[in-house]
Structures are given as C-alpha cells and as structure tokens.
Amino acid sequence: MLRIHREPGRGSRCRKDITDDEEAVARAQRGDLDAYGVLVARYTALAHRTAYLLGAGADAADIVQEAFVKGFRKLSTFREGATFRPWLLAIVANETKNLHRARKRRNLMELRVHNTTDTVDHNDPAELVDDSRARLLQALEQLPEKDRQVVTCRYLLDLTEAETAQTLDIAKGTVKSRLSRALAKLRPLLEVARD
Structure with a gap:
C-alpha cells in the first residue's frame, strides 16, 4: 500500500x-x-x-x-x-x-x-472554434472511433507514433496503418465540408 x-x-x-x-x-x-x-x-x-x-x-x-x-x-x-x-x-x-x-x-x-x-x-464543441477548425472537427466526428482517436493523438495532440501507440495501447505498426486508412477516409469528408 x-x-x-x-x-x-x-x-x-x-x-x-x-x-x-x-x-x-x-x-x-x-x-x-x-x-x-x-x-x-x-x-x-x-x-x-x-x-x-x-x-x-x-x-x-x-x-x-x-x-x-x-x-x-x-x-x-x-x-x-x-x-x-x-x-x-x-x-x-x-x-x-x-x-x-x-x-x-x-x-x-x-x-x-x-x-x-x-x-x-x-x-457541439465545433461552435466554439473558427470555421476551418469546425469543419475539421465535424469531419473527424464522422470517422469511426478508432480512426478518430489515432488522428487526434498523432496530429491534434502532436504525439509521436510511439507515444500514440502507447496512449491507445496498440502496436506502432497499427498506428501507421490506422492513420493511413483514417486519412483516406477523412479527405473526402473535408472536401464535402468545404463545398
């Protein structure tokens, strides 16, 4: 104790x-x-x-x-x-x-x-931030939770791949592959939000 x-x-x-x-x-x-x-x-x-x-x-x-x-x-x-x-x-x-x-x-x-x-x-917290950040947050909300977490840790919190892996309790390779898939899903969502 x-x-x-x-x-x-x-x-x-x-x-x-x-x-x-x-x-x-x-x-x-x-x-x-x-x-x-x-x-x-x-x-x-x-x-x-x-x-x-x-x-x-x-x-x-x-x-x-x-x-x-x-x-x-x-x-x-x-x-x-x-x-x-x-x-x-x-x-x-x-x-x-x-x-x-x-x-x-x-x-x-x-x-x-x-x-x-x-x-x-x-x-909705997006109402509290500027327009471009609001669009990003709205697009992130549309991602599955696992994708949203890895993008948030890696890019919004600026954690390294190793820190992201440790934070989310996943392998470093999983961070890389999940990031790749998440960003591929995020791009079209941001395009739609821009229009």
Whole structure:
C-alpha cells in the first residue's frame, strides 16, 4: 500500500527542485504528494486537451480529474524507464472511452423511455472554434472511433507514433496503418465540408 507523506521541511520548495518526470514519478511512488502535484501541474492542460479532442466535450475537466486520481492510485504499476506523458494520456483516453460508452447507454435508454428517434444535441464543441477548425472537427466526428482517436493523438495532440501507440495501447505498426486508412477516409469528408 502506498503511504502518503510529505518530506519534512520541504513543503512547496519540493516543486521547484523536481526537474524531470522520472524524478517526480519516483518521489510520488514513495508517497510524496508535492511530487505528484508537479506532474499534475505539468500535464493538466495536455490531459484536458486530449480528453476534449477525444470527445469528452464539457466533461473534459471531470475526465482529467478522474485520470489523475486513477494515475496516482496506479503509480505502483508504472514501469521503470517508461515515459509518464503517454502513460497518463492512455488513462485519459480510457476514461474518455468509458464516458462514450456511458453516453451511448444513457442515450439508448432515453430513446427507449421516450420512444423517439430524435437525437439529443450535446453542445457541439465545433461552435466554439473558427470555421476551418469546425469543419475539421465535424469531419473527424464522422470517422469511426478508432480512426478518430489515432488522428487526434498523432496530429491534434502532436504525439509521436510511439507515444500514440502507447496512449491507445496498440502496436506502432497499427498506428501507421490506422492513420493511413483514417486519412483516406477523412479527405473526402473535408472536401464535402468545404463545398
């Protein structure tokens, strides 16, 4: 079991002397909350952007909070020598998938209860961005979830192929082939959106 403690006399100064993720993770694994706080501060914006772009929308902040809580609980499973960023983003991606599943179940239940085929508008995030970005997001929404995830991680979040593979828990070769197919599907959707 992980014991939570603060190093005596260190307080907020601990945050200033942690320079890399490896050190922060090692300290956090020993129960140093300030060290984990460094990781939270360092990756909150990226985690939020990841959740949002993977489809969490207005729930992105909740997804990020849950991902950091789960990440802290699972620090003991973090492999030595692994990179923290894609490990955390994999948790964010999984939490976002769980949200999608819950939404689908809830929407199906609502349809049964109301006995209607009307779809519920979930505050389309494309309304918040400029026109070309809105078209891109609309085209991405039309892709199957696996294709949307790989394009989002690789190009919108600017992850490497290896980080994308680790984040989505797939092989690097699968990232390449899925990207190729996804981009082939995306091109005609963008053409239609442009017209």
